[in-house]
Structures are given as structure tokens and as C-alpha cells.
Amino acid sequence: MRLSRYFLPVLKDNPAEAAIASHRLMLRAGMIRQSAAGIYSWLPLGFKVLRTLENIVHEEQQRAGHIPMLMPTLQTADLWRESGRYDDYGEEMLRIKDRHGRDLLYGPTNEELITDIFRNSVHSYKSLPLTLYHIQWKFRDERRPRFGVMRGREFFMKDGYNFNVDEAGALHAYNRHLVSYLRTYERMGLKAIPMQADTGPIGGEHSHEFLVLADTGESEVFYDSAVTDLSLGDRAVDFDSVEQCQGIFEEFTTPYARTDETHDEALFAKVPAERQRTARGIEVGQIFYFGTKYSESMKAKVSSPEGKEVPVHMGSHGIGVSRLIGALIEANHDDKGIIWPESVAPFKVGIVNLKQGGEATDPVCEMLYQGLQLCGLDPLYDDRDERAGTKFASMDLIGCPWRITVGPRGLKNGVVELTNRRTGESEEMSPEAALDCCTQIFSAV
RNA sequence: CGGGGCGUGGCGCAGCCUGGUAGCGCGGCGGUUUUGGGUACCGUAGGUCGUAGGUUCGAAUCCUAUCGCCCCGACCA
Numbered sequence: 001m002r003l004s005r006y007f008l009p010v011l012k013d014n015p016a017e018a019a020i021a022s023h024r025l026m027l028r029a030g031m032i033r034q035s036a037a038g039i040y041s042w043l044p045l046g047f048k049v050l051r052t053l054e055n056i057v058h059e060e061q062q063r064a065g066h067i068p069m070l071m072p073t074l075q076t077a078d079l080w081r082e083s084g085r086y087d088d089y090g091e092e093m094l095r096i097k098d099r100h101g102r103d104l105l106y107g108p109t110n111e112e113l114i115t116d117i118f119r120n121s122v123h124s125y126k127s128l129p130l131t132l133y134h135i136q137w138k139f140r141d142e143r144r145p146r147f148g149v150m151r152g153r154e155f156f157m158k159d160g161y162n163f164n165v166d167e168a169g170a171l172h173a174y175n176r177h178l179v180s181y182l183r184t185y186e187r188m189g190l191k192a193i194p195m196q197a198d199t200g201p202i203g204g205e206h207s208h209e210f211l212v213l214a215d216t217g218e219s220e221v222f223y224d225s226a227v228t229d230l231s232l233g234d235r236a237v238d239f240d241s242v243e244q245c246q247g248i249f250e251e252f253t254t255p256y257a258r259t260d261e262t263h264d265e266a267l268f269a270k271v272p273a274e275r276q277r278t279a280r281g282i283e284v285g286q287i288f289y290f291g292t293k294y295s296e297s298m299k300a301k302v303s304s305p306e307g308k309e310v311p312v313h314m315g316s317h318g319i320g321v322s323r324l325i326g327a328l329i330e331a332n333h334d335d336k337g338i339i340w341p342e343s344v345a346p347f348k349v350g351i352v353n354l355k356q357g358g359e360a361t362d363p364v365c366e367m368l369y370q371g372l373q374l375c376g377l378d379p380l381y382d383d384r385d386e387r388a389g390t391k392f393a394s395m396d397l398i399g400c401p402w403r404i405t406v407g408p409r410g411l412k413n414g415v416v417e418l419t420n421r422r423t424g425e426s427e428e429m430s431p432e433a434a435l436d437c438c439t440q441i442f443s444a445v
Numbered sequence: 446c447g448g449g450g451c452g453u454g455g456c457g458c459a460g461c462c463u464g465g466u467a468g469c470g471c472g473g474c475g476g477u478u479u480u481g482g483g484u485a486c487c488g489u490a491g492g493u494c495g496u497a498g499g500u501u502c503g504a505a506u507c508c509u510a511u512c513g514c515c516c517c518g519a520c521c522a
Contacts, residue, residue, distance in 0.1 A: 143446065409481065
């Protein structure tokens with residue numbers, strides 16, 4: 001993308017309404033604009049990151065064998081009356097009436113809707129197991145939205161639902177989701193720790209939530225520092241393997257890690273003192289196993305192998321996709337701006353032309369721009385007629401992981417400068433070498 | 446929902462106490478200048494001071510109501 005043709009309204013000053021880094025930087029970098037409290041427009045740069053994260057989630061879900069679909073944002077109240085949650089959910093549910101006076105709601109989650117779809121079409125254990133998911137906008141009418149997209153009212157979320165004929169199958173689905181979520185966060189360059197959690201309004205028997213450590217996190221967390229050393233890395237995972245998923249589940253959930261809601265001082269005390277950690281965390285996902293809670297109330301039953309009609313065992317799982325952007329920035333920024341992990345950066349490489357219109361610089365920038373595009377690296381070429389400082393400041397703010405600086409001074413010696421946003425380290429090399437360097441760096445991502 | 450605060454040009458703010466019809470910085474536009482980290486100077490455009498009532502000869506300023514937004518807490522993906 002040529003910056004001169006893009007829409008990137010960056011702000012030089014900090015907006016008064018933003019208290020934390022991610023909110024401030026998303027506004028300043030021209031990623032979002034607030035429309036109402038907790039409701040945001042996603043400008044091109046923010047939208048690009050949102051789509052990138054959505055794609056990663058889709059890929060990892062499907063890798064785990066889950067089936068994508070799409071349910072509407074608006075739901076009828078009837079289903080929620082059937083499950084009993086229409087009254088239980090309270091003020092956070094946005095209720096709407098249509099022209100006929102029928103009660104609708106802007107969905108805060110989709111257990112009822114998916115269960116209704118399931119029960120109308122699935123009647124035999126032979127159709128199971130099944131895990132369906134979608135990525136859709138949700139709405140929860142928070143009393144006090146804050147922190148930008150971290151605690152918005154409208155938010156973009158992946159939610160999935162597994163259906164199994166028995167508890168054992170559902171528990172495998174639970175473990176599989178945990179593994180799949182670990183992979184998803186790792187791909188985004190995030191360290192998210194699964195912690196034993198409360199089941200809240202979803203209800204159920206087991207739940208883990210995934211927390212990204214950050215000072216601005218909403219939850220207080222207690223953990224054994226051994227969990228932060230764990231990583232899936234590039235190990236091959238067979239998502240159908242009950243043993244392997246169970247093994248990874250145990251590996252990641254055996255060290256003590258809990259939020260304040262489930263914290264147990266006595267258990268925590270057994271962690272070696274030098275490994276005890278207290279910190280704050282941002283919740284970026286949660287998985288539940290709730291057995292037959294909804295299938296009983298909503299009569300989602302199948303014929304078992306024995307010919308008996310049994311309620312299905314279910315679980316649900318969510319990843320806050322829009323919130324993840326806030327979490328990513330909280331975990332990856334400095335005083336100049338955002339520092340995107342390479343896998344989620346909206347633009348992988350920024351090209352800064354220090355002398356726009358220059359006889360030496362323009363052709364080199366064009367060559368790099370075309371070359372990086374051919375390599376699929378989605379470069380951002382700052383071809384504006386601006387001063388060097390302005391261009392550097394913009395690049396730093398929006399967080400391109402790599403920057404190629406092309407100036408007359410360097411070109412006299414035949415070199416451009418390749419700079420890493422995170423470390424600030426620069427290296428001079430020929431334009432061709434810079435191109436090679438970038439393609440090599442990103443071939444590994 | 447309890448407590449606190451703020452609404453004045455695109456952004457950040459001053460003016461309000463002690464009423465006299467709006468100002469600064471950044472940004473925009475046009476120039477000159479400069480050219481490796483938000484350059485300097487000149488010129489210029491842009492605001493019915495959140496909204497509605499009231500008091501007054503006169504209201505951004507005082508009073509009342511209302512809407513919106515932010516912060517702390519409780520609550521929550």
C-alpha cells in the first residue's frame with residue numbers, strides 16, 4: 001500500500017478519553033474511532049488487523065476439525081425464555097422490539113441458537129461428535145464500557161459449540177479446544193496462560209480461561225512461574241488423539257494458575273516460593289464443559305447406540321477476537337507506539353523514502369515496493385511528501401516490524417537501512433540484500 | 446448502579462470564580478524555507494462554546510433540566 005493513497009488518520013496528541021496504552025495507541029494509529037461508549041468503527045488499519053486475527057482463528061479452528069458457520073446478531077427472545085436465560089441474563093442483554101412488538105435481542109452469546117439448530121437436525125449418535133463455530137459480532141450492554149476494544153459493548157468473538165454423545169467425548173473436545181487455543185495464541189505471538197476459571201452465567205462443570213499477562217489486566221492472577229516456560233512450539237498435534245490432547249492439557253494445567261475468582265491460598269502455598277507469581281491478566285478466551293445444561297432444558301437429544309434417547313453433552317468456547325487486539329498492544333508497545341508481532345502486523349515492512357521525488361531514492365523505493373509485494377509481504381510505502389521525522393514517527397506508531405529507510409545519503413554508498421522496530425537495531429545493506437533479508441525473515445513466520 | 450470529573454474549530458487545552466458576544470498550541474490549506482527523528486517563518490480557512498429552558502439590556506461565563514463522554518468502585522468475554 002502506498003501511504004499517499006491509504007486512509008491512515010494518525011493523531012499526534014493523545015486523545016483525552018484514552019487511559020491505557022492500547023486504547024490510546026489504537027486511536028492515535030488511526031485503527032479505530034469511537035462511535036458511542038464501547039462501540040467503535042474499525043478504520044482500515046484496525047480492520048486489517050482484525051481480519052488477520054480472524055483468519056488465524058479460522059485456520060486453527062479448522063485445523064482442529066471444527067466446522068465454520070455464521071449465526072445472526074439478532075435473536076428471538078423465545079429461545080432464551082426456553083433455556084431460562086432471558087430473565088437470568090439481566091441488563092447486559094440488549095433487548096429490542098421489532099415492528100410487530102416481538103421481543104428480539106442482540107446476541108451476547110449463542111448457546112440457545114446453536115442448540116436449536118442442532119436439535120432440529122441431529123437425532124442420532126451417528127452424527128456425533130460435532131463442533132460448530134462462528135465468528136460474529138456480539139453485544140453486551142456493559143454498565144461501564146472502558147479501555148477501548150478491551151471492554152467494549154460491541155465486540156467480535158469466535159464462539160464454538162461441541163456436541164457429544166457422552167461425557168468422555170465432550171471432555172476430549174474440551175482438551176482439544178485447549179490445545180487448539182494454545183496454538184492460536186502462540187501463532188499471534190502471545191503468551192496466554194490457561195487458568196482454572198469460574199463458569200459464570202454460562203454455567204457448567206469445567207472451565208479454563210486464557211490470560212495474557214499485562215499490568216493493565218482486569219483480573220488478578222496467581223501462578224507458578226513454570227507455566228510461562230511452557231510452549232507448544234512447532235510440535236505436531238493430532239487433534240483426534242485423545243491421549244495427546246489429554247497429555248497437553250495436563251502439561252499446561254498442572255502447574256498452579258488461577259484468577260482471583262478461583263484462587264486457593266492453601267494450594268498456592270505449595271508452589272515453591274521462588275516460583276510463586278502474582279500479576280494481572282487480560283482474559284482473551286475461555287472454554288467450558290457444561291454437560292447437559294442446555295440440552296436438557298432445550299431437549300437436544302439423540303438416540304444412543306443402545307437405542308435410548310439421551311441429552312447430548314456440550315461445551316462452548318470463546319475467543320475475544322477484537323479484544324485480542326487490545327491485549328496484543330498492551331503486551332507489545334513502547335513509548336513510540338505499537339510493536340506488532342510479525343504474524344499479526346497489518347503491514348510487515350515499511351518503506352520510508354527520505355527524499356520523495358528524489359532521482360536516487362524514488363526508483364529504489366519503487367523496486368523495493370514491487371519486490372516486497374511479489375514476495376507477498378504487504379509493504380507500506382510512505383511516499384508522502386513529508387519530512388523524515390514525520391515518516392519515522394508514523395512508522396513507529398503503527399508498528400511495522402521492519403523498516404527499510406531509503407535516503408540520498410545512504411544511496412551514495414549504495415546502501416539502505418533495515419531497522420527492527422522492536423530492538424531498534426539497524427543494518428546497512430544494498431537494496432537487494434534488504435529485500436532478501438525481509439523475505440527470509442518472513443518465510444519463517 | 447454508587448462516587449468523582451469533563452463537554453469551547455479535526456486533536457489537546459485556556460477563558461467561567463468576578464457576565465460585555467471567543468483565544469492558544471498542534472493539525473489543515475497557500476507560500477517561503479528546510480531536508481536522516483513530528484523544521485522555522487509568513488499568510489489563511491475553520492467554532493450558533495453538548496442541548497433546551499430561565500435570569501439579565503447583554504450568557505461560553507449565573508440558575509434549572511436534559512443528553513453525552515471519561516475516571517474510581519461494584520459487575521463482566
